[in-house]
Amino acid sequence: MNNKRTAKTAAGALAAALALSALLTACGGSKGTATGQGTGAEGTLDVSIMSILLSPTPPQDDNKIKQTIEKATNSKLKIQWVSGNNYDDKLNVTLASGDIPELTFIRDPFAPVFRNAVTQGAFWDITPFLKDYPNLTSKISKTAWDLTKMQDGKNYGVPRPRPSEADPFFILRKDWLDKVGLKVPTTTDELYTVMKAFADKNPGGNGAIPYTTYVNPSDMGSLGQIENSFTGVNGLWKLQDGKLVYTALLPEMRKSLEFEAKMYKEKLIPEDYASLKLSQSNDLFRGGKAGMIVDKAGTMSDYYDKLKAIDPNFKQTDFYPVTSINGYNPKGPGFNGLMAIPKSVPEAKMKRILKLIDTWMNDDVFAIQQYGIEGTDYTVKDGVKVINTEQLTKDNGPDFNQIVYVADPYASSTKVYFPKEVNDLFKKIQDERAKNSAADVSIGLYSPTAQKILPELNKKVQDAKTKIILGRDPITAWDDLVAKLKADQDVAKMSQEMTDAYQKRSAGK
Incomplete structure (x- = not known):
């Protein structure tokens, strides 16, 4: 995060703001239920919100989707939308000022400024209250809750959920695999056998490379999945005998390097892999010049048309996700930022805000931003909602996902426009992956x-x-x-x- 103010300055300002807000709360007490400050369920909940805006124009206060959500949740949402281009700077200034909206999006929960804010007591620890809100615990994965805990083991915000399974992993050309007479690999030895067969038997008929890969300036890019398949962990740290070990120190890392050096020497990866960018690597696969790539199953649509044009016999099920290698496949963190409530909000209102989020996550309420308004953003045909995506975007439906979201656990693997057989395949593979997928246990840890x-x-x-x-x-x-x-x-x-x-x-x- 690009912090414009030092953590020390932010911490000082927040400490002062905390002291002031505590004094004001003690003096003023709770206001009536009409402002959402009371303990009763009646009365409209007025809540100020700051969240990120990823579209060109923010929803206005009279936006129909917003008003429909407000009616369903008995709330009045005073939303400050901040462009994603400068959200982090705006957040830092807001945190340092102490004048924090009652529900605030924190893009990076482990940035120094937010850590300091939590340490200074500027945000509610919501851990003891979660049991009272079933959607928060059932519709947000345990992985997301675990990986957004701060250093004291407590949660200071509601994670914005994302699918945790089906993270980028090996995707094979199943038609090539069938041509060389091999099964989907499950070990690194079998993976090498497949790549070697792709090189020697040339199932693509054009001298294609077996595995297109690249590296980033700061990490090993898609080659990292080779390393992770040897170490059995996602990321730079392995939990071993109760201790976290930097993966470079593991003997398995040495084995992965020998494997990768062999791959390079035998031309199983691009000769210029070290200078390839992600897009260039993907273009090799898209152009039918590679038999394996690292990506999500749900990205199949990004490749299919090009591959079909090159090979009319190519089927969507030929974009085949590998389940696991050596018992490993990566699990995502299950979240993208979190929504935090400052301690300046009285406890009774804090609970109502949690209830607001919980209610918003109900299927019928979340559907408001998913589909929009009937007759305007969608129509019903044969009992199925048909979305006018252009109109829904124009009406800002997706923008409300930046405040409250419900993640389809299969969103990374299945799509409404995939044929049933493709969705069934990807769903089956994702279910298998979930049995041994590994998250990065170091996310959020501070040293x-x-x-x-x-x-x-x-x-x-x-x-x-x-x-x-x-x-x-x-x-x-x-x-x-x-x-x-x-x-x-x-x-x-x-x-x-x-x-x-x-x-x-x-x-x-």
Whole structure:
């Protein structure tokens, strides 16, 4: 996050604001139920909201979808929409001022300014109250709740849910697999056998490469899924015997490097993979010049038309997601930011705001922004709602997803415009993946030492990996680096801090 003010300044301002708000609350007490401050269920809940705007024009106060949501939730929503281009700057200024809307979108729950705000007591710990709101606990995954806990193991906001399963993983050309007479791989050895067969038997008929891949400046890109399949973890940290271990130190990482170097030497990945961008890598697959890619199953529509034009026999079910490799596949964090309630809001009203979100997540209420207004944004044909997506977008329906959202657990895998057989296949594979998918357990964990050394350390590790994969350095160079890292006091301190943070968060203390 691009912080315009220092954490120290923000913390000081927030502490003052907290003290002031506590004083005002004590003096003024609760106002009537007409303003939503009372404990009764009657009366309209007036609530100020700040959230992100990703469309060109914000919904106006008389927006029909907004008014329909307000009627269904017995509320009056005073929404401040802030462009995504400068949301983080606006949020930082707002947090530092202490004048925080009663429901505020926090894009990065672990940015220093929000961490400081929580530490200063500026936001409600909603953990004890969640049991009273069934939609919050049933329609937001446990993964999302776990990974948005702060360092004290408590939740200071409602996660905006996203599907946690079916994160980007290996996608195979099933038609090529059938041509070489092999089954969908389940181990790294079988994965190599498939790639080698794609190279030797040329099922694409055009000398295509087996696996198109790329790297990012800050990580290993799609090659990271090869590494993760060896280490069995999603991310840079593995929980091992109760401790978090930096994955570069694992012996499995060495094995993955040998595997990747072999892939490069045998031309199973692009010769220029280290300089390829994501879009260029995807274009190789889209152009029928690769047999495997890393992506979500639901992106099939991005590739299908081009592949069908090249090969008329290509079927949608030939875009085939691999279930798992070595018992591993990645699980997403299950959230995209969170909605937080400042402590300046009295407890009674805080509970009503949680009730507002919970009610908003009811199927019939959430459907208002999903489909819009009947006769304007959708029509009903044979009992099915047919959406005019252009009109719904014009009427700002999707914008309200930035406040409250209900995630379809299969949204990443299935689409309404996919044929039934395709959706059935992707759904079946996603259900299988869910049995052993792994989330990044380090999300949200705070280590002062990691903040200081990790960016440069990751760069050093990535540079070493690239040189070994390209054959410029021998594998022994990796052994030398790992030995240095194991003897590095900062690395040891970082690992201990990450472990302490994980255990504290897990214990909820």
